Amino acid sequence: MLDDIAFWVSYLTNGKHLTWYASFQFTIFAALMGGTLAVIFGLIGATLKSSRHLPLRMIGSFYSAIVRGVPDVLFFLFFPLAFEQAVEWIVATQVCTPETIAAQTAPWPPCREANWFLGTSEYLMLASVSLGLVYGAFATNVIHGAMRSVPHGQLEAARAYGMSASQVLWRVHIRQMWVYALPGLSNVWMLIVKATSLLSLLQIADIVLWADRLGAPNFLPAVGLVHDDWRWRYYLVLFVFYILVTWLSERAFDALMRRTGRGILSEARG
């Protein structure tokens, strides 16, 4: 019995498993960073969408309409690759000489000096920006709607007190907007959390990839513990992790809702 426990403890704390546990940081980082960026892009998008100038208004509407329709997996694959090649193209115009271009045998980049090697941290940033862009389009709609839900009388009263336009915007309009936006934003957040399971598409050794690797059947003692197909056990751990994140998120949004609702007389608080 004690031997069994000691065996499992040592199995679950070997280097491979420790790497797996450490890879949870990528998922958590991508979710938090992606969520923050989504709110920022959402605020920008909503501002553009309600702008007085037609071109800006069109950009905002275009962003929220088009990007919302593109599948997140597709955007995840498209955006980092397009960004990488765009950077390489710009760098190539600066560093490539005719000789280095002639020496390049691969079709891309134009010369080897212009190659940008993407490691885990670069991919993680690009993944977060992709998440932010995709879900920022949803947040745009949520925030745009919430801005329009703030009772008009509140804004008129603020103006009557002599507040400037920006004071009205920041102290009254955006301040009160959160109460209406938070339920929608909590949905967007949950979608972002779910989308973090796509990180392995960008060569990030994330929790899903490691669960796959650790769970795959192994027959060779030299490689590690010999076992059958254990993937479902490892996937189960991921289930539990995501359910835990969901539970924590709900608690956090409840607390945020109470906080933003303080002092606001509103039917939106429910």
Next chain:
Amino acid sequence: MKKLVLAAVAALALGTPAMAQEAVRIATEGAYAPWNFLDDSGAPAGFEIDLGNAICEKAALSCEWIINDWDSIIPNLLAGNYDLIMAGMSITEERLATIDFTQNYFPPDPSKFVAAPGSTLDFANLSGARIGVQGGTIQAAYAEANLASGNTVVSFTTADQNMADLMAGNVDTILADGAYLEPVVAASNGAIEFVGEDILIGGGVGAGLRKDDADLKTKIDDALTALKADGTVDTLIAKWFDGKGPYFAE
């Protein structure tokens, strides 16, 4: 001046590719035991890791291992993300069109079919079978060309997934390198067995490199010649492949 500043910024941001010249970066898949895999500590290990380190010692190069998925391992070599591929890659005409190979360090090895015990597949006249292969391998090319009509060829990104789906009954048989399958079958206690006839494809396993890297090719080839002559390659093959060989002894 502006150009200079831009170039300097770019070089800083992109990690100065020119400075990485000294260290040879070797890419491997890390999911193809006993050729290359990640050991319990999560570090690369296996026949090719031992051999690669021996080559680097012989050629007085400092080497660094990089794990890269199989399906993008050639494109990323061409892009310059690393200098050498040692990932159980067979030397074939198709691959020689885009990359170069050193001399082989593992002799031509027959590809074999495996299945769960009691398989009723008729290999002389294979039809209606689900055949698992790893995408981008010589076996995948062979199966697409010769077995695709009447059968379903299922392509997996790693050998592990292929094996897991055979265990789960999602494919009827796997076509893969004999040298990869032999230790697995031997260790499986009868859960998997060889079936059908062996197929000879591929010209042995070598290290892949870019066509314009003639210097590196010469260095690696010289080191391999020396390591074959002194028996190191045979010793490593015997160590990792259950006493196979010797193949290269004089």
